[in-house]
Amino acid sequence: MTPLVEEALKSLTVMVNLSTGILHPSDESAAKEYFKALYKEGEPLIGSEVTQWAITNGWQPKHGKELGDLAQKIGSGGRVVIKNKGMLRSNIIQILKDRTTNA
Numbered sequence: 001m002t003p004l005v006e007e008a009l010k011s012l013t014v015m016v017n018l019s020t021g022i023l024h025p026s027d028e029s030a031a032k033e034y035f036k037a038l039y040k041e042g043e044p045l046i047g048s049e050v051t052q053w054a055i056t057n058g059w060q061p062k063h064g065k066e067l068g069d070l071a072q073k074i075g076s077g078g079r080v081v082i083k084n085k086g087m088l089r090s091n092i093i094q095i096l097k098d099r100t101t102n103a
Contacts, residue, residue, distance in 0.1 A: 001049045003100040004041070004093075008034045009053055011096070021063025022070065029084035031067060034092070035074040036082075041093050045075025 012034050015027065022028040035045055051068030055061050074080060089095065 001046070001053060002043055004096055005038055005043050005045065005050075006053065007096045007100050008038055008092075009050065009057070013054070013057055013059070018058050018060070018063070021059060021066055023063075025083050026087060028070075029082050030087040031070055032074070032080050032082045033085070033088045035071050036080070037088070037093050039074050039077075045071040047072025047075070 012031055015030055016022065017024060017027065020027070022031045038045060047068040049068075050071040051064045054064030054067050059067065070080070
């Protein structure tokens with residue numbers, strides 16, 4: 001997993017209600033926006049890595065798997081519909097890059 005993907009997952013984990021994972025439409029939209037932005041940036045999204053990271057970092061196993069499945073779908077070019085667009089700032093990738101270089 002790249003540092004940029006990990007930083008996005010850290011940010012998403014702070015936003016999401018971990019007891020429900022990405023079941024809430026706002027949480028699902030945020031996850032989709034993060035993964036689409038990472039995909040556009042050329043970052044590899046490997047479902048098994050995302051699932052393992054999520055479970056290790058406080059996500060319930062079934063919610064971690066859902067997150068990993070979503071990452072895999074977007075990472076392999078699958079299309080998703082984002083119901084609540086604008087959950088993230090337009091410069092989110094630059095913000096994440098800045099965090100990884102300052103860490």
